[in-house]
Amino acid sequence: MKIATKFIHAGTEPDPSTGAIMTPIYQTSTYVQEAPGKNKGYEYARSQNPTRKALEEALAIIENGKFGLAFGSGVAATDAVIKLLQPGDEVIAGNDMYGGTYRLFTKIFAKFGIKFLYIDMHDAANVKKHMTSKTRLIWVETPTNPLMNICDIAAISALAKTQKALVCVDNTFASPYLQNPLDLGADIVMHSSTKYLGGHSDVIQGGLIMNDPALREQLYFIQKSCGAVPGPMDCFLVLRGIKTLHVRMRQHCENGAIIANWLREHAKVGKVYWPGFTDHPGHDIAKKQMRDFGGMLSFTLRDDSVENARRLLSSTKLFALAESLGGVESLINHPASMTHASIPSEERLKYGLTDSLIRLSVGIEDAGDLIDDLKQAIG
Numbered sequence: 001m002k003i004a005t006k007f008i009h010a011g012t013e014p015d016p017s018t019g020a021i022m023t024p025i026y027q028t029s030t031y032v033q034e035a036p037g038k039n040k041g042y043e044y045a046r047s048q049n050p051t052r053k054a055l056e057e058a059l060a061i062i063e064n065g066k067f068g069l070a071f072g073s074g075v076a077a078t079d080a081v082i083k084l085l086q087p088g089d090e091v092i093a094g095n096d097m098y099g100g101t102y103r104l105f106t107k108i109f110a111k112f113g114i115k116f117l118y119i120d121m122h123d124a125a126n127v128k129k130h131m132t133s134k135t136r137l138i139w140v141e142t143p144t145n146p147l148m149n150i151c152d153i154a155a156i157s158a159l160a161k162t163q164k165a166l167v168c169v170d171n172t173f174a175s176p177y178l179q180n181p182l183d184l185g186a187d188i189v190m191h192s193s194t195k196y197l198g199g200h201s202d203v204i205q206g207g208l209i210m211n212d213p214a215l216r217e218q219l220y221f222i223q224k225s226c227g228a229v230p231g232p233m234d235c236f237l238v239l240r241g242i243k244t245l246h247v248r249m250r251q252h253c254e255n256g257a258i259i260a261n262w263l264r265e266h267a268k269v270g271k272v273y274w275p276g277f278t279d280h281p282g283h284d285i286a287k288k289q290m291r292d293f294g295g296m297l298s299f300t301l302r303d304d305s306v307e308n309a310r311r312l313l314s315s316t317k318l319f320a321l322a323e324s325l326g327g328v329e330s331l332i333n334h335p336a337s338m339t340h341a342s343i344p345s346e347e348r349l350k351y352g353l354t355d356s357l358i359r360l361s362v363g364i365e366d367a368g369d370l371i372d373d374l375k376q377a378i379g
C-alpha cells in the first residue's frame with residue numbers, strides 16, 4: 001500500500017458501537033465489568049483506552065512496525081526507553097541532539113548509575129570506537145537538531161547488532177513520511193508527536209514503535225507502571241494529524257528547498273545547514289535513507305554577532321518566534337537561548353552550535369510570502 005493510503009487509513013476502523021468513521025474520544029477512566037475479572041479487554045484507562053489503541057496501531061503502521069505505544073510527551077517516550085536499562089549500563093548518544101533529551105539523560109538518569117557518552121555520530125566508525133561490553137543502547141537522532149547533521153542508521157544498527165545493543169532513533173525531524181528507521185535495522189523509533197505527526201501546534205505527545213514482541217511487552221509494562229499516558233483527546237488530535245501527514249510533508253519539503261536555496265544565495269547570509277545541498281557532508285547518506293530533505297533548516301548571518309541574529313529573530317512577521325517545530329505555520333527559533341539553553345554553552349560551542357545560529361521550521365504557507373518575510377527581516 002502506498003504512503004498516502006496508509007497514512008489516511010492507519011489504525012482507524014469504524015467504531016463498533018455506532019459505525020462512526022472517526023474513532024471517538026473515549027473520555028473515561030474505567031470500564032464496567034460484567035463479572036469480577038470479566039471485561040471486554042478494557043479495565044482501567046491508564047492501561048487501555050480505545051482512542052489510544054487506535055492511535056498506537058496507526059503509529060505502528062506508519063513506521064512499518066508491529067507495535068506502537070503512545071506517551072504524554074516526546075520526553076516521556078524517551079524516559080520509557082531509558083527505563084529498560086540497569087545501573088552500570090552504557091548509552092552512546094549524539095553530541096548535538098535535542099536539548100531536552102540531553103537534560104533528561106544528564107540531570108535525571110545519570111544519577112541512577114547509567115552512563116551516557118556524547119559523541120560525534122556522523123561517522124559510524126566513531127560509534128564503534130566508543131562501544132564497550134557495557135553498551136546497551138545507542139540513541140540516534142537524524143537529522144540532528146539544530147545543525148541538521150546526518151547519521152547512518154543502517155551502519156549504526158549493524159554495529160549495535162554485533163553485541164546486542166539496542167538502537168533507538170528519534171525520528172521527530174524526519175517524520176515517517178521521510179524516513180523509517182525500523183526498515184534500516186533500528187529496534188525502536190521514538191517520536192515527539194507534538195511536531196509533524198500532530199502537525200498543528202495544538203498537542204504535546206510522544207510515541208514509540210517497535211517490532212520485537214518482548215520489547216513491546218517491556219515498554220508497555222513501563223508505560224502502564226509509570227503512567228505517562230496521553231489523554232484520549234490528544235490521541236484523537238494526533239490520529240487526525242497523521243491523516244494529512246503526507247500532504248503537509250510534501251509542502252514542507254518543497255518550501256524548505258526553496259527557502260534553503262534562496263538563503264544560500266543571499267549576500268548577508270553566512271552558512272545554511274540543510275541536508276538537501278549536494279555539498280552537505282551527510283547528503284549521500286540522507287539521500288539513501290530519506291525520501292526527501294524536509295522543512296527544517298538552520299543558518300547564520302555573514303555578520304554573525306548575537307545582536308544581529310537577535311535583531312533578525314525579532315523582525316519576522318510570518319515566521320513566529322517560538323520553540324517547537326513541525327506545525328503548518330512557520331517558526332523561527334534561537335537555539336542557544338531557547339530550545340538548546342539546557343546545554344551548557346561550552347558543550348554547545350564544541351560541536352558548532354554558536355550563539356548566532358538561527359533555526360527555521362518552514363511551514364506550508366505560500367513560499368513567496370515566506371521569502372518576502374525573510375527578505376524584509378534580513379534587510
Ligand SMILES: *Cc1c(COP(=O)(O)O)cnc(C)c1O
Pocket residue numbers: 073074075076098100101141145170172173191192193194195204205206
Ligand atoms: C520536541 C522534541 C523532543 C521532545 O518532545 P516533547 O513532545 O516536547 O516532549 C524530542 N526530540 C526532538 C527531536 C524534538 O524536536
